[in-house]
Amino acid sequence: MTAMLDIKDLRAYYGQVQALHGMEFHLSEGSMTTLLGANGAGKTTTLRAICNMVRSTGTIQFEGRPLTGKSTENIVRLGIAHVPQGRGTFTTMTVEENLQLGAISRKDTKAISSDIERMYDHFPVLKQRHTQQAGTLSGGEQQMLAVARALMLRPRLMLLDEPSFGLAPLVVRDLFKILGKINREDKVSILVVEQNAQLALEIADKAYVIETGRIVMSGTASEIASNEAVRKSYLGY
Amino acid sequence: MELFINQVLAGIATGAIYACMALAIVMIFQAIDHLNFAQGEMAMFSTFIAWQLMQWGVPYWWAFLLTLAISFVAGIVIERLLFKPLAKAPILTNVAGFIALYAIINSVAGLIWDFTIKQFPSPFGSSPFLGSQLISTHQAGMIGVTIALLIALFFFFRFTRIGLAMRAAATLPESARLVGINTSWMIALGWGMASAIGAIAGILIAPVVFLEPNMMLGILLYGFAAAVLGGLTSPLGAVIGGFLVGVFENLVGTYIPGVGNELKLPIALALIVIVLVVKPTGLMGHTVVKRV
Amino acid sequence: MSTVQESVPAAAVPTVNATARKSSTLGRTTSLIVLAVMLIMPLFVRNFIIFQVTMVLIYGIAVLALNILTGGSGQFSLGQSAFFAIGAYAAAILIEHGNVNYALTLPIAGVICFIFGFLFGFPALRLSGIYLALATYALAVAMPQLLKLGVIEHWTGGVQGLVVTKPDAPFGLPISQDMWLYYFTLAVTLAIYIASTNLLKSRSGRAMMAIRDNEIAASAMGVDISLYKTLAFGISAGITGVAGALGAIAVQFVAPDSYTFTLAIALFLGMVVGGVGWLPGSFAGAAFIVFVPNIAEGISKGLSGAFFGVLLFIVIYLVPHGARQVAILAESLFNKMKKP
Numbered sequence: 001m002t003a004m005l006d007i008k009d010l011r012a013y014y015g016q017v018q019a020l021h022g023m024e025f026h027l028s029e030g031s032m033t034t035l036l037g038a039n040g041a042g043k044t045t046t047l048r049a050i051c052n053m054v055r056s057t058g059t060i061q062f063e064g065r066p067l068t069g070k071s072t073e074n075i076v077r078l079g080i081a082h083v084p085q086g087r088g089t090f091t092t093m094t095v096e097e098n099l100q101l102g103a104i105s106r107k108d109t110k111a112i113s114s115d116i117e118r119m120y121d122h123f124p125v126l127k128q129r130h131t132q133q134a135g136t137l138s139g140g141e142q143q144m145l146a147v148a149r150a151l152m153l154r155p156r157l158m159l160l161d162e163p164s165f166g167l168a169p170l171v172v173r174d175l176f177k178i179l180g181k182i183n184r185e186d187k188v189s190i191l192v193v194e195q196n197a198q199l200a201l202e203i204a205d206k207a208y209v210i211e212t213g214r215i216v217m218s219g220t221a222s223e224i225a226s227n228e229a230v231r232k233s234y235l236g237y
Numbered sequence: 238m239e240l241f242i243n244q245v246l247a248g249i250a251t252g253a254i255y256a257c258m259a260l261a262i263v264m265i266f267q268a269i270d271h272l273n274f275a276q277g278e279m280a281m282f283s284t285f286i287a288w289q290l291m292q293w294g295v296p297y298w299w300a301f302l303l304t305l306a307i308s309f310v311a312g313i314v315i316e317r318l319l320f321k322p323l324a325k326a327p328i329l330t331n332v333a334g335f336i337a338l339y340a341i342i343n344s345v346a347g348l349i350w351d352f353t354i355k356q357f358p359s360p361f362g363s364s365p366f367l368g369s370q371l372i373s374t375h376q377a378g379m380i381g382v383t384i385a386l387l388i389a390l391f392f393f394f395r396f397t398r399i400g401l402a403m404r405a406a407a408t409l410p411e412s413a414r415l416v417g418i419n420t421s422w423m424i425a426l427g428w429g430m431a432s433a434i435g436a437i438a439g440i441l442i443a444p445v446v447f448l449e450p451n452m453m454l455g456i457l458l459y460g461f462a463a464a465v466l467g468g469l470t471s472p473l474g475a476v477i478g479g480f481l482v483g484v485f486e487n488l489v490g491t492y493i494p495g496v497g498n499e500l501k502l503p504i505a506l507a508l509i510v511i512v513l514v515v516k517p518t519g520l521m522g523h524t525v526v527k528r529v
Numbered sequence: 530m531s532t533v534q535e536s537v538p539a540a541a542v543p544t545v546n547a548t549a550r551k552s553s554t555l556g557r558t559t560s561l562i563v564l565a566v567m568l569i570m571p572l573f574v575r576n577f578i579i580f581q582v583t584m585v586l587i588y589g590i591a592v593l594a595l596n597i598l599t600g601g602s603g604q605f606s607l608g609q610s611a612f613f614a615i616g617a618y619a620a621a622i623l624i625e626h627g628n629v630n631y632a633l634t635l636p637i638a639g640v641i642c643f644i645f646g647f648l649f650g651f652p653a654l655r656l657s658g659i660y661l662a663l664a665t666y667a668l669a670v671a672m673p674q675l676l677k678l679g680v681i682e683h684w685t686g687g688v689q690g691l692v693v694t695k696p697d698a699p700f701g702l703p704i705s706q707d708m709w710l711y712y713f714t715l716a717v718t719l720a721i722y723i724a725s726t727n728l729l730k731s732r733s734g735r736a737m738m739a740i741r742d743n744e745i746a747a748s749a750m751g752v753d754i755s756l757y758k759t760l761a762f763g764i765s766a767g768i769t770g771v772a773g774a775l776g777a778i779a780v781q782f783v784a785p786d787s788y789t790f791t792l793a794i795a796l797f798l799g800m801v802v803g804g805v806g807w808l809p810g811s812f813a814g815a816a817f818i819v820f821v822p823n824i825a826e827g828i829s830k831g832l833s834g835a836f837f838g839v840l841l842f843i844v845i846y847l848v849p850h851g852a853r854q855v856a857i858l859a860e861s862l863f864n865k866m867k868k869p
Contacts, residue, residue, distance in 0.1 A: 336797075
């Protein structure tokens with residue numbers, strides 16, 4: 001099986017500072033992959049580099065097509081949805097407008113309203129609040145909105161940056177349950193960056209561990225979860 | 238009392254001018270997040286184009302539509318050519334660019350059409366409106382057009398996909414790119430629309446103040462004041478602000494002794510400043526929560 | 530966009546440290562060379578050039594004052610022409626009606642403008658970004674009209690303005706009035722420049738810059754925001770007033786229409802061209818606003834505005850961060866040459 005996303009020798013820079021030092025990894029279609037690592041290891045940078053939101057070199061191929069030199073919006077239009085850290089909610093707009101925006105680059109405008117209904121099925125709380133300003137939602141609700149907004153693109157790959165950040169444990173459980181469902185039912189491949197390693201490893205098929213901008217370990221989620229070093233540094237037992 | 242009502246009416250009539258200009262200002266503020274000092278000059282140039290077309294024998298409404306189209310394209314071209322290269326430069330540098338554009342347009346218009354004032358026709362005529370000496374049919378028509386424009390803009394931003402995309406690009410450019418919006422083109426589009434609305438403002442204003450390269454100087458300033466008073470982000474606020482500034486200005490001129498024409502603007506501005514001190518985000522602007 | 534409040538100060542002002550650059554040896558050598566050139570220059574050029582360079586220094590002081598406000602505390606003013614006017618009129622009235630020595634009028638003009646600026650700074654506290662720009666703009670528009678008011682015509686001379694006598698060189702020095710005024714201005718400029726750099730380096734300067742960078746964080750650190758913001762306004766206005774007084778003495782004439790909004794715009798352009806927040810750049814910016822309009826007029830009388838605009842565009846395309854960017858480039862080039 002060819003990789004859906006194939007990354008080779010990825011180096012990224014913030015000004016003069018190099019944040020990624022030759023990352024190599026790939027992601028197969030339909031999989032749910034997680035990137036683990038400490039703060040500052042380069043997890044967020046990796047996701048940003050995929051969407052060309054940070055200066056980088058190396059090759060990134062998505063379904064066989066190189067992404068190098070493409071603008072963020074054109075990469076998104078290829079079917080890569082990115083839920084950024086901090087969620088990127090359009091706080092002054094309504095929940096429904098946020099969802100509309102998720103589908104703004106789609107050509108099949110007819111299917112959009114039925115997709116919005118599907119999102120309301122996934123996240124019933126959003127339906128209750130669909131006319132409310134998104135800024136008035138709670139953190140967990142905003143995260144759901146962010147995921148729903150990303151799904152409105154009908155992406156083939158979804159990048160999630162710390163979806164559990166700042167959320168109550170119960171809310172996080174819910175969210176991950178839905179993510180698993182989306183992955184299985186809607187055939188959306190997912191690359192998720194997480195601080196909450198335990199949870200991420202529970203639902204992912206594959207995992208990579210990053211340290212200071214390099215992949216230091218890779219394997220199936222269960223292999224990684226049973227690894228002594230990972231257990232000590234990231235799982236805490 | 239009758240004097241008061243008359244002055245308010247007269248204020249609303251001039252306020253329509255400011256409202257129209259303020260609408261164009263808010264439009265571009267939505268797109269680029271700062272005030273464009275050259276906007277008045279762009280509107281003036283558009284008005285001259287309309288005038289020139291009519292001189293060549295083009296009927297009024299055709300000239301009007303053609304001017305709108307030309308202005309729309311010109312706005313986009315100006316953004317692509319002159320301001321896109323400055324996208325990464327500091328905001329104050331961009332403001333300097335607006336001033337440069339201002340100087341260029343003013344000077345070129347003066348060279349082509351010289352500085353003598355020209356009559357500009359009104360489609361609404363200039364007879365008294367409903368028998369009132371204070372509002373002419375043209376001014377009434379202008380108020381009507383401004384309100385129609387406001388409603389059109391409201392629908393555009395609220396109910397069209399492109400309007401939604403423009404709002405998104407203006408509020409959160411990075412998130413907008415992440416949903417696939419080409420924010421750079423949204424800015425260009427904002428310039429085009431602002432330029433076209435400015436053209437409408439210019440064409441409506443010219444019959445009142447006459448056409449000449451410096452016609453917009455004072456009006457732009459009142460327009461800015463109106464837009465800021467209205468909160469800068471709200472088209473409705475801009476229009477209300479425009480009417481208020483017009484009324485303010487007239488009442489100040491009538492009731493405060495010793496205020497000649499010269500001091501009307503500063504006092505109107507001072508009043509606005511007082512309003513802003515009480516409500517720093519303008520009448521219709523929303524408060525932004527700041528974080529560290 | 531709705532984050533108006535933050536947009537101007539936060540993004541507009543590059544994170545400059547007016548103080549950091551000064552310590553470099555290159556910077557110091559350059560300053561010394563510039564100073565030496567400034568000192569001997571009048572001996573070799575015509576009086577008219579001396580007068581123009583004097584004006585560059587005077588506008589340079591005014592641009593520097595704006596730089597302290599915008600670059601230092603992140604506030605933005607379009608009303609500097611008003612303080613310039615107050616300074617100029619203060620000097621003119623003191624000299625012509627009060628027979629006060631011209632040199633004495635400078636500190637008086639400075640103090641008067643400081644008080645005006647400080648008082649104006651209070652309402653300004655509630656405003657930021659574009660709203661502050663509007664408030665200061667109102668001041669700039671009002672000033673020429675206020676100066677024309679009949680009530681004070683006896684002192685201000687109304688629309689006609691006042692003629693100011695040009696001072697002779699003291700102690701019977703055998704130099705022309707222009708040359709004396711030049712050296713006098715140069716001395717004042719130096720004093721203000723040194724005082725300003727020290728101010729920005731001081732505790733107060735750091736407090737002001739903390740406000741510029743993040744108002745909320747600064748207040749959390751215990752910086753008295755309102756005090757320092759109004760103080761910055763006052764200091765900036767005071768320095769502008771000194772420049773205005775010098776301007777009145779140099780031009781020998783004050784009239785309401787010399788101090789319109791156009792002057793405020795010119796000072797603003799001077800700041801941008803010189804590099805926002807970089808004090809030495811103020812003088813490069815001032816040179817731009819004194820000489821470039823003349824150059825544009827030289828190219829074409831009818832299209833001078835257009836050529837001025839084009840020249841301005843060229844400058845901001847080449848160096849969007851102004852003269853400061855040139856200085857940084859020069860320094861890195863110099864460092865490269867030093868260690869091959």
